[in-house]
Amino acid sequence: MSELQLIAELKDGNQQAFIKLIDLYKHLVFNTVLNMVQQFEEAEDLTQEVFIQVFQSIQHFRGDSKLSTWLYRIAITKCLDWQRKNNAKKRMNSMKSIFGLDGHQDIIPDFVHPGIQLANKEKATMLFKALKQLPENQRIAFTLIKADGLSYEEVSEIMQTSIKSLEGLMHRAKENLRKSLEQFYKS
Amino acid sequence: MNKNINHLVNETLDSFAHLQKVAAPDGLNERILQRMNQPKGSKEVYLFRNAQWLIAALVIGIVCNVYLAISYNNKGESNGTETSTISSFESHFRLETTTNLYE
Structure with a gap:
């Protein structure tokens, strides 16, 4: 069908x-x-x-x-x-x-994704935790691209935004995640 | 030290790379169909839920009115005149109008 x-x-x-x-x-x-x-x-x-x-x-x-x-x-x-x-x-x-x-x-409790490989378990759990602190749009973009494995074209259509602004969102999302992960590893 | 942290952060950022898809829970289809076929709440219940805000607003309005009326009444009594609620209201406003006229 x-x-x-x-x-x-x-x-x-x-x-x-x-x-x-x-x-x-x-x-x-x-x-x-x-x-x-x-x-x-x-x-x-x-x-x-x-x-x-x-x-x-x-x-x-x-x-x-x-x-x-x-x-x-x-x-x-x-x-x-x-x-x-x-x-x-x-x-x-x-x-x-x-x-x-x-x-x-x-x-x-911290979210442990059931589909995660054992070697990546701790790091992925940390990343999921850091994701919660992101602004909505950045979180959606990062999750759909990195966790769901969608392309930029698909995500731009879902989010009804241009690829250029999606790239900007992803850049800011990575920067923010980097900051909170650095803080965590330093402490 | 910083190099080590940078490496850890990069590894963490890439940790979704091999995330495997999870199967949806068993029996999901049945539960969706069950929820879809569930009868919705009756119209009376829906109306009552909306009406309760109206009732609450009315009650608050009545309480405020009674409070104002009592406070004006007490004001009348403290001036040495025992007046009813309405007449104390009237005298209050009449007094104001009269003073304004003479001004």
Whole structure:
């Protein structure tokens, strides 16, 4: 089944086509979300939300880009929404703890990616930790290019930006990561 | 020392180079379909959730009104005149208007 056929059947509300879509793209979406949120359970939950969103808004998909590009965009948006909610929750919890209310802070262990080679385990864990401190756009660019292995062309289409500005983003991301890693290794 | 740190940083920055893809969890398809077919909350529940803000705003409004009314009433009493809430309001504003007229 071609992509156009699949899209047409999805727009017709065919559930079999939807199952086919999940089978085709679940690993791609799950890996992207996992690299972004760095938590296994949350990544599964968000992957589910991505596909539900796809099902709900397939009628609005114009087909200007590839289906995978559209899926990446939805996945990234979901991750950013999750991150913002999470940050707001953390702020609320720290406010509660200041006022002596039950505002316990969740301690999240360092993320160890299951697909990492043993020799690189410590360094990759460190890099994931440093990534959390980057501004949103730099984090998305670095994660999609370095962790998901996408090309600059693909990422520029997903992020709806030019390759030139994507290169700038990557340069700044590397500089910022270098600074925080240097600080860590010096201490 | 710095050379050593630079080397470590470079190695860390390249540590995603051989990152392998992870398989999505088993049973993901079923869980997505299950969530999709779940009935949404009833319209009444949705309306109540939105209405509760309106109710809260109304309650705050009423409390503020009562507080203002009591404070004006007390002001009237402290001046030696026992007036009702409305009349204390009226006298307050009448007094102001009258003074403005004579100015």
